[in-house]
Amino acid sequence: MGPVWVGRPRAHPPTVEYVSVQYAFTPYSLFALIPMLISGTLALYAAWHRSVPGATPFAVLMAAITEWSAGYALEILGADLPTKVFWGKVQYLGIVVAPVAWFLFAQLYNHARQWEDRRRLAALAVIPAITMLLAATTEGHGLIWSSVALDATAPFLALTVGHGVWFWIHTAYSYVLLLLGTLLLLQISLRRQGLYRLQVAALVAGGVSPWVGNALVLSGLNPWAPLDLTPLAFTVTGAALGMAVFQFRLLDLAPIARETVVEAMADGMLVLDAQNRIVDINPAAAQLLAVSPGQAISRPAAEVFRHWPHLLQRYQDVGQATDEISLGEGPTQRHYEVRVSPLLDRRQRLAGRVLVAHDITGRRRAAEVQRRDAEWMRALYNITLDLLNHRDIDGLLQTIVERAVVLLNAPYGEIMLLEGDEFVVRAFTQNQAFVRGDRVKRGEARLTWQAHDTRRPVVVDDYATWPHRRTLYDGVPIAAVAVIPILSGDQCLGVLDLSRSEAGRPFDPDQLQVGELLAQLAAVVLRSAQLYAQSQEANRLKSRLLANISHDVRTPLGAILGNTEMLQVGVYGDITDQQSEALTEIIASTNLLLDFVNNLIGQSEIESGKVILKIEPFEPASLLEVLQSTAKVLAQSKGLALISTLDAALPPRLLGDAYRLRQILLNLLSNAVKFTQHGSVTVRLQRVDDAHWALQVTDTGPGISADVQARVFEAFWKGPVGQSQAAPLGSGLGLAVVKELTTLMGGQVTLESTLGQGSTFTVSLPMAAAPELETVR
Amino acid sequence: MTEQAAGDQPLAFVIEDDPKQAAIFLQALQMAGYATELVNDGGLALERLLAARPSLVVLDLQLPNASGETILRQLRAEPSLAAMRVLLATAQDRRAEHLRALSDLILLKPVSFVQLRDLALRLR
Numbered sequence: 001m002g003p004v005w006v007g008r009p010r011a012h013p014p015t016v017e018y019v020s021v022q023y024a025f026t027p028y029s030l031f032a033l034i035p036m037l038i039s040g041t042l043a044l045y046a047a048w049h050r051s052v053p054g055a056t057p058f059a060v061l062m063a064a065i066t067e068w069s070a071g072y073a074l075e076i077l078g079a080d081l082p083t084k085v086f087w088g089k090v091q092y093l094g095i096v097v098a099p100v101a102w103f104l105f106a107q108l109y110n111h112a113r114q115w116e117d118r119r120r121l122a123a124l125a126v127i128p129a130i131t132m133l134l135a136a137t138t139e140g141h142g143l144i145w146s147s148v149a150l151d152a153t154a155p156f157l158a159l160t161v162g163h164g165v166w167f168w169i170h171t172a173y174s175y176v177l178l179l180l181g182t183l184l185l186l187q188i189s190l191r192r193q194g195l196y197r198l199q200v201a202a203l204v205a206g207g208v209s210p211w212v213g214n215a216l217v218l219s220g221l222n223p224w225a226p227l228d229l230t231p232l233a234f235t236v237t238g239a240a241l242g243m244a245v246f247q248f249r250l251l252d253l254a255p256i257a258r259e260t261v262v263e264a265m266a267d268g269m270l271v272l273d274a275q276n277r278i279v280d281i282n283p284a285a286a287q288l289l290a291v292s293p294g295q296a297i298s299r300p301a302a303e304v305f306r307h308w309p310h311l312l313q314r315y316q317d318v319g320q321a322t323d324e325i326s327l328g329e330g331p332t333q334r335h336y337e338v339r340v341s342p343l344l345d346r347r348q349r350l351a352g353r354v355l356v357a358h359d360i361t362g363r364r365r366a367a368e369v370q371r372r373d374a375e376w377m378r379a380l381y382n383i384t385l386d387l388l389n390h391r392d393i394d395g396l397l398q399t400i401v402e403r404a405v406v407l408l409n410a411p412y413g414e415i416m417l418l419e420g421d422e423f424v425v426r427a428f429t430q431n432q433a434f435v436r437g438d439r440v441k442r443g444e445a446r447l448t449w450q451a452h453d454t455r456r457p458v459v460v461d462d463y464a465t466w467p468h469r470r471t472l473y474d475g476v477p478i479a480a481v482a483v484i485p486i487l488s489g490d491q492c493l494g495v496l497d498l499s500r501s502e503a504g505r506p507f508d509p510d511q512l513q514v515g516e517l518l519a520q521l522a523a524v525v526l527r528s529a530q531l532y533a534q535s536q537e538a539n540r541l542k543s544r545l546l547a548n549i550s551h552d553v554r555t556p557l558g559a560i561l562g563n564t565e566m567l568q569v570g571v572y573g574d575i576t577d578q579q580s581e582a583l584t585e586i587i588a589s590t591n592l593l594l595d596f597v598n599n600l601i602g603q604s605e606i607e608s609g610k611v612i613l614k615i616e617p618f619e620p621a622s623l624l625e626v627l628q629s630t631a632k633v634l635a636q637s638k639g640l641a642l643i644s645t646l647d648a649a650l651p652p653r654l655l656g657d658a659y660r661l662r663q664i665l666l667n668l669l670s671n672a673v674k675f676t677q678h679g680s681v682t683v684r685l686q687r688v689d690d691a692h693w694a695l696q697v698t699d700t701g702p703g704i705s706a707d708v709q710a711r712v713f714e715a716f717w718k719g720p721v722g723q724s725q726a727a728p729l730g731s732g733l734g735l736a737v738v739k740e741l742t743t744l745m746g747g748q749v750t751l752e753s754t755l756g757q758g759s760t761f762t763v764s765l766p767m768a769a770a771p772e773l774e775t776v777r
Numbered sequence: 778m779t780e781q782a783a784g785d786q787p788l789a790f791v792i793e794d795d796p797k798q799a800a801i802f803l804q805a806l807q808m809a810g811y812a813t814e815l816v817n818d819g820g821l822a823l824e825r826l827l828a829a830r831p832s833l834v835v836l837d838l839q840l841p842n843a844s845g846e847t848i849l850r851q852l853r854a855e856p857s858l859a860a861m862r863v864l865l866a867t868a869q870d871r872r873a874e875h876l877r878a879l880s881d882l883i884l885l886k887p888v889s890f891v892q893l894r895d896l897a898l899r900l901r
Contacts, residue, residue, distance in 0.1 A: 558887025
């Protein structure tokens with residue numbers, strides 16, 4: 001069927017018709033003018049808000065419909081055929097652009113595809129461009145319009161056209177795009193929940209209405225034929241889209257952002273309305289609550305949260321809160337930070353609440369690791385401190401058990417040690433006091449012996465159903481058990497036993513490793529405690545030995561001394577001068593021996609740390625009593641003058657350990673008398689300043705050379721080699737004891753000496769005056 | 778048992794259980810001009826002291842039946858014995874320290890014979 005061109009032969013120049021353009025008003029033009037105004041307004045509004053994603057294709061769509069409607073309005077208003085034909089062609093710009101813009105809008109709304117993708121755009125524009133070109137030149141080929149005519153029988157002067165081949169191609173293409181766009185919006189509508197459903201419904205209504213209008217026209221069912229209902233349908237489209245834009249804030253609240261952020265975010269999001277019904281839920285929240293979003297929507301929160309009544313209760317009436325919750329148990333347990341924010345309507349009334357659950361499991365685990373490391377350091381620190389303080393072995397084992405319980409997160413703990421052929425409980429947590437005094441022989445307590453035999457940790461994940469469980473533990477619900485051997489080299493000294501009561505929480509390898517480290521620590525503790533006990537025992541023996549020596553030596557020495565003195569003073573008859581000299585020598589040597597014994601004990605006490613100062617009020621003058629002692633006898637026997645002076649500026653009573661001070665003074669005196677052959681030994685008690693007083697012993701002996709001065713306070717040092725022959729017998733301990741005791745008292749001992757001019761030892765001490773009124777029993 | 782007792786001689790007691798040590802003390806005191814009496818049992822000491830009321834006592838700390846400390850406290854609580862001088866004789870031992878105020882002097886064992894003689898002489 002060839003094209004039938006009604007009206008003008010194609011040879012006629014077209015310019016003539018343009019000049020003769022005429023119009024006549026008809027109210028039917030309103031069917032096109034109103035859609036034009038609405039879609040024009042929407043186009044401008046969208047263009048104004050083009051910064052919002054999706055606004056641009058929407059504006060283009062609206063502009064195309066505006067153009068189409070405007071063209072159609074002018075076609076209706078046209079008073080003759082050329083005018084109508086001209087505007088009929090002009091409309092094709094809007095006609096071809098609208099389906100493409102619709103499709104792009106729907107697609108962009110759905111997937112946020114790059115609208116600016118030029119190649120895609122170009123591909124979509126091929127058919128519309130051809131349609132446009134053919135429409136402009138349809139008189140030449142009839143591919144769009146095969147015929148045009150004026151229908152004067154209609155309520156208004158209408159343009160009727162016969163359609164060419166390309167028109168159907170164009171129509172098919174347009175319908176495909178329209179269909180695809182509508183399907184896309186339907187798809188979103190089904191996927192979306194709550195707030196956005198109405199928006200999408202409006203969009204779909206807008207998308208469906210041109211179909212209805214167009215379908216009516218093409219099917220010949222148009223009640224207002226020959227009026228083209230498509231632009232009219234687009235009025236509905238414009239209004240629907242207007243709803244979407246204004247009422248549901250299509251362009252203000254960009255659904256694309258909501259889509260990408262909320263749907264894809266890892267945090268669970270839940271929207272509750274004022275009646276605590278779930279209005280919106282994102283996939284993460286749905287997964288968290290083990291429901292599908294479709295199931296959850298519009299159901300009461302109480303139903304969805306039925307597995308977590310405590311959570312429901314916690315957030316029942318909370319408008320705004322931040323909280324941390326844990327879901328699940330064991331290794332699959334996850335932790336969430338839950339934030340509840342109120343949703344207020346325009347009048348600031350509570351319209352609902354948004355709950356956002358942020359997964360903080362990783363953060364929690366990191367914190368857990370950090371906490372465990374800190375706990376581990378603290379355990380090490382405490383145990384080391386206890387070790388250094390020589391705590392008893394049971395105290396140390398108790399410390400280890402208590403730390404292990406915290407570190408391994410297993411509240412039941414005990415340590416059993418191997419004693420002979422059985423294990424004996426030595427330390428345990430208070431929650432299982434029933435194990436006190438428990439002893440197990442081979443054949444009982446299988447786990448303990450297995451750990452002993454294999455030298456490896458033994459773990460039972462479900463002790464409650466384990467066939468070999470001990471009835472001893474029936475009192476507490478023990479579930480997971482770890483028994484870790486305490487190994488010293490290849491020897492098993494005992495076991496560290498840890499248990500948990502919750503089922504389904506077995507010990508993991510990390511925890512066992514920590515347990516093994518603690519067991520190693522226990523082994524170190526046991527070894528060093530044993531060594532310490534041995535050394536303590538040796539020390540006790542030494543002290544007892546020294547005490548015995550002291551007693552056993554001093555008693556006969558006393559007898560020698562007393563009897564020799566009696567001989568010398570003539571109790572048993574007269575003696576010769578030679579005999580007297582010999583007796584003097586015996587007395588002097590006996591005194592040196594006594595000196596030696598006394599200082600040996602003093603030194604041993606200091607070395608073993610047994611010296612404890614006893615600070616009490618004392619009279620400084622009482623210290624000079626030592627001048628009555630053996631030192632005096634020695635001095636007299638050597639013809640030395642013993643002089644003492646007491647500084648009047650000293651308080652009458654001081655605070656200090658008078659017994660140890662006498663020991664210091666006696667040793668200094670003995671030393672001075674020992675080395676001085678002629679002259680005198682002087683003792684001075686002096687006030688140095690407001691805070692110090694001093695004990696000073698000066699002799700007129702040979703003096704001590706500078707290079708030797710530093711060494712005289714060393715224990716067992718007896719003067720430079722070669723001089724020892726000339727030096728009198730002594731323990732070599734006296735000055736060492738002086739120095740130790742002085743240091744213990746917070747004082748200092750100094751030596752001033754010049755060879756040939758004697759020596760002065762000064763012990764300066766912090767001064768504390770005793771209260772004046774002291775009641776003495 | 779009184780070794781020696783002349784009319785104008787002051788009386789000194791030695792309370793000591795070791796006979797060798799006691800002999801030396803007694804000798805020193807006698808040389809200083811005292812009449813002496815030895816008590817070797819702590820339990821008997823106070824009774825004898827109250828009976829004889831010596832002017833000087835050399836008291837050992839370690840005694841059978843009653844310790845030197847007990848005896849010292851008892852006799853210091855006795856007003857009739859207020860004038861009595863007490864010399865405590867002890868091995869070098871801290872235990873004597875707190876008795877310093879109750880005694881007139883503390884003698885560290887072994888006590889020098891000459892020292893005790895001179896001291897007793899001064900105290901006459």
